[in-house]
Amino acid sequence: AEKAVKLIRILSRALPEHKERLVKLLRKAGHVVAVTGDGVNDAPAMKHSNVALAMGSGTDVAKECSQVVLLNDSFATIKSAVMWGRTLYQNIQRFIVFQLTVNVAALGVAFLGPFIGVDIPLTVIQLLWVNLIMDTFAALALATEPPHENVMNLPPRDPKTFIVTKQMSKWIFGFGIAFLIFLIAALLYIKKDGVSAHELSLFFAVFVMLQFWNLFNARCFGLNQSALNGFWKNTGFMIIAAIMFIGT
Secondary structure: HHHHOOOOOOOOOOHHHHHHHHHHHHHHHHOOOOEEOOOHHHHHHHOOOOOOEEOOOOOOHHHOOOOOEHHHHHHOOHHHHHHHHHHHHHHHHHHHHHHHHHHHHHHHHHHHHHOOOOOOOOHHHHHHHHHHHHHHHHHHHHHHHOOOHHHHOOOOOOOOOOOOOHHHHHHHHHHHHHHHHHHHHHHHHOOOOOHHHHHHHHHHHHHHHHHHHHHHHHOOOOOOOOOOOHHHHHHHHHHHHHHHHOOO
16 A cells, blocks of 8 residues: 555545545655645545645535635645745745854854954944844845745755755855954954054944845845845845945
């Protein structure tokens, strides 16, 4: 039965227990199973599926067994829901890329600063400003990203995989270390004639602008396109980016 279930494409004139058995076998084989239904005979299969989708005009039994109810009874709604769900997951990943890149650079500067003669390259207030202001607005900006049609071409994601992928790790450490090298070079330059409060303020401004640029890098993560592609159409991102730039 486990071998046969992988070959089945159409199952007609099926009894409720047949549908239920099919769902159980598919899940046992490692598949993520979604079941749509509108009647009592669909309830057993819906109950044992990963995701159950009931029709808005269906029975109350089917609706109680489901996690999603299609109010318009349109299967096209499922495609839109999947596209929005995948986009939301990618937007979360983009914010993680942005956040961790900032942390790698900030921690590296704070750790290496005393070794090159600058005791406090970034103050506690400055780090709090970056974490509370920059990161909050960055999360809002990346959350406004609209869905992209190309997410539907991606294979299903393994639910057991960690949200931080290998590609994300390379991106985080690659840009984080590049920012760190640039910032350490800037500290060495301003250290030549003594470090003043004015120079440290300029250093902080450079650090913040690097993270502002990093926001646009994170925006195009996972997409084979420019960071400015569709930028002028995303009013929310434009407004938040402008606020961040002016506030800096």
